[in-house]
Amino acid sequence: MTSRREGSPFAGLSTIALKEAADHMNSIRIHLVMVLVLLTAIGSVYAAIGQIKATVGEDQFLFLRLFTTAQQPLPSFVFFLGFLVPLVAIALGFDAINGEYNRRTLSRVLSQPIYRDALLTGKFMGGLLVIAICLLALWLLVTGLGMLLLGLPPSSEEITRGLAFLFASFVYAGVWLAVAMAFSTIVKSPATSALCALTAWLLFTVFWPMLAPLIAGAVAPVDPLDPLTAVHQIDVQQAIARISPNTLYGETTLALLNPATRSLGLLFTDQLSGALMGAPLPFSLSVALIWPQLAGMIAALLVLFTIAYVSFQRQEIRA
Amino acid sequence: MTTVIEARGLIKRYGRFAAVDGIDLAVEKGEVFGLLGPNGSGKTTTILLxxxxxEPTAGSISVLGLxxxxxxxxxxxxVGYxxxxxxxxxxxxxWENLAYTARLAGVISKEADGRIAGALGRVRLEEVANRRVATFSRGMRQRLGLAEVLVKKAEIAILDEPTSGLDPQSTQELLDLIRELAGEGVTFVLSSHQLAMMQTICDRVALFRRGQVGLVGRVEELTANVLGGTFRIEVETENADLVKVLAGVRHVSGLTPLQDRRWRIDADADVRADVAHHIVGAGGVLHSISMRKATLDEVYVRFFEGENHDVAA
Structure with missing residues (x-):
């Protein structure tokens, strides 16, 4: 349309966001996944504390070990979070739009003086708000548990890294919320959109790490006479793996919570000459290291939200 | 009278199918206007437009001058919908449902509480205000919808099939409410295929056919136009030869004997008084005399005669 519309597209945005957040906070669905996340978090952190106490030795970043230490058979807190945060986000968003269609509330809500933009953006904001509250609570819980059981306060560097980790987790959850909401606008049935989102989740968290080497092997075969082809194959494999937000999140947390991480790719020995192995990087350099990963996740979030937005704007309201 | 809704040459196409195909409408302030037609004749699309x-494919719309x-x-x-x-x-x-839409409608919260309480009282739902809507019957939901229009203080209320699926008592309650509100100056646009109900409540109606408006006007005008202004009077009488008795009565156009002492008189005006006068004057015994008004149903059937409804739907 060439004609200009009058009125703010943000009218009603905060009303919708707060209502959505309140609905989520009261819904059994969210309670269930949150209990699951909480139990795994406490379990893995408790196990990590046991492991840390058993290890004699000095560590500058003891608090960050809380998040990354794994004790068999439990994986680390970070691993659990990477696995379960998408589930929380999908539970929040899979029926955002098609649920309104099915309850026949969409046309009634849109007949109020708001634009469609406000409904979709408001629902996204509401979901993000819930995620932010949950992640913050979880982070504080883990930090508190660490202080109680280790008897040590975290250093300022550890808090900064912890907050950056919190932000990365938030963006990662936002990506999956956008995935779920995109499916909820494209697919008409909530059950189908939930399955689509869960399929994407399984594909990227479980199967993608297995698929990436296979695809890389086919795309860039290794020539035994040329060692550089092996390097090339690893590069390709890494590029493919990084399509998955799970990989990006994993690399981000690795660099943030493990200050000794110097590179997320291949390094040649000559590149390491003069480096103090095991010496921690300052926070700013760790952030510089994960900057592309973080930017990639934010870009994915924006692209997915745009897909949902365009598809919603083009839809006919009538059910 | 001011025109509050005006549509000119409205067209809405979905692909090659024209759901609304050149509609002109004008609704006056304070009237109850009915959109009638079979399913799929373009009523709901017109409302959404x-x-x-x-967005319309072509044409212009003005609602309250906007x-x-x-x-x-x-x-x-x-406008409430x-x-x-x-x-x-x-x-x-x-209450929470109404409070949510009131906030979306920009009603400030101090005022909203009073308006919601008033609206729920009007639609007689104040006792269940704090019950979850999941427990509500269909009729209660429709009344709650009307309460939403009240909370918004809408000048125009557009109701799409408001009585479909309601039991007769709920229908009556809803219609009474609509009549009450219309008396207070709210303009109503109703769409329905339940003609008997539309006849009792609408000031004017528009008959839709395949995305076009076939007829617009007051119910009496339509019956007169479509059915040729026929009045059908039935009398039950004894000791009178109606053929002779009614020979000189004006407006009478036909006389048909029915079974036992009953006759049907076709006329182009309400001649009941005249007929009774003549029968009694001729020494006949008049047991009953009644006139059946032409209904919208008849108009509708006549108007859509030969229409293939599967194609229309």
Whole structure:
């Protein structure tokens, strides 16, 4: 349309966001996944504390070990979070739009003086708000548990890294919320959109790490006479793996919570000459290291939200 | 009278199919206007176009002097809409549902409480205000929808199939409410295929056929135009030869004997008094005399005669 519309597209945005957040906070669905996340978090952190106490030795970043230490058979807190945060986000968003269609509330809500933009953006904001509250609570819980059981306060560097980790987790959850909401606008049935989102989740968290080497092997075969082809194959494999937000999140947390991480790719020995192995990087350099990963996740979030937005704007309201 | 809704040459195409194919409408302030027609004849699409919820392919609309395409928020602030098969958030109470839409409509919260209480009282739902809508019957949901229009203080209320699926008592209650509100100056646009109900409540109706408006006018005008202004009077009488008795009576155009002492008189005016006078004057015994008004149903059937409804739907 060439004609200009009058009125703010943000009218009603905060009303919708707060209502959505309140609905989520009261819904059994969210309670269930949150209990699951909480139990795994406490379990893995408790196990990590046991492991840390058993290890004699000095560590500058003891608090960050809380998040990354794994004790068999439990994986680390970070691993659990990477696995379960998408589930929380999908539970929040899979029926955002098609649920309104099915309850026949969409046309009634849109007949109020708001634009469609406000409904979709408001629902996204509401979901993000819930995620932010949950992640913050979880982070504080883990930090508190660490202080109680280790008897040590975290250093300022550890808090900064912890907050950056919190932000990365938030963006990662936002990506999956956008995935779920995109499916909820494209697919008409909530059950189908939930399955689509869960399929994407399984594909990227479980199967993608297995698929990436296979695809890389086919795309860039290794020539035994040329060692550089092996390097090339690893590069390709890494590029493919990084399509998955799970990989990006994993690399981000690795660099943030493990200050000794110097590179997320291949390094040649000559590149390491003069480096103090095991010496921690300052926070700013760790952030510089994960900057592309973080930017990639934010870009994915924006692209997915745009897909949902365009598809919603083009839809006919009538059910 | 001022025109509050005006549509000219409205066209809405979905692909090659024209759901609305050149509609002209004018609704006056304070009237109850009915959109009638079979399913799929373009009533709901017309309503969505009026609200700016969908864009017309061609044509112009003006609602309260505003363009729903360019000023949708201003239009939607002043127009209330009750969609077909209205839905509410089942996990919220009636009050919470209204409070949510009141906030969306920009009613400030101090004022909203008073308006919601008043509206729920008007539609007789104040006792269940704090019950979850999941427990509500269909009739209660429709009344709650009307309460939403009240909370918004809408100048125009557009109701899509408001009585479909309601039992007779709920229908009556809803119609009484609509009549009451119309008396207070709210303009109503109703769509329905339940003609008997439309006949009792609408000031004017528009008959839709395949995305076009076939006829517009007052119910009496339509019956007169379509059915040729026939009045059918039935009398039950004894000791009178009606053929002779009614020979000189004006307006009578036909006389048909029915079974036992009953006759049908076709006339082009209400001649009941005349007929009774003549029968009694001729020494006959008049047991009953009644006139059947032409109904919208007859108009509708006559108008859509030969129409293939499967094609229309």
């Amino acid at each position: 009026l609200l700016g919820l969908t 363009d729903p395409l360019r000023q949708p928020l201003a239009v939607k602030t002043r 009750l969609p077909d098969q209205i839905g509410f958030y089942d996990h919220l109470t009636a």
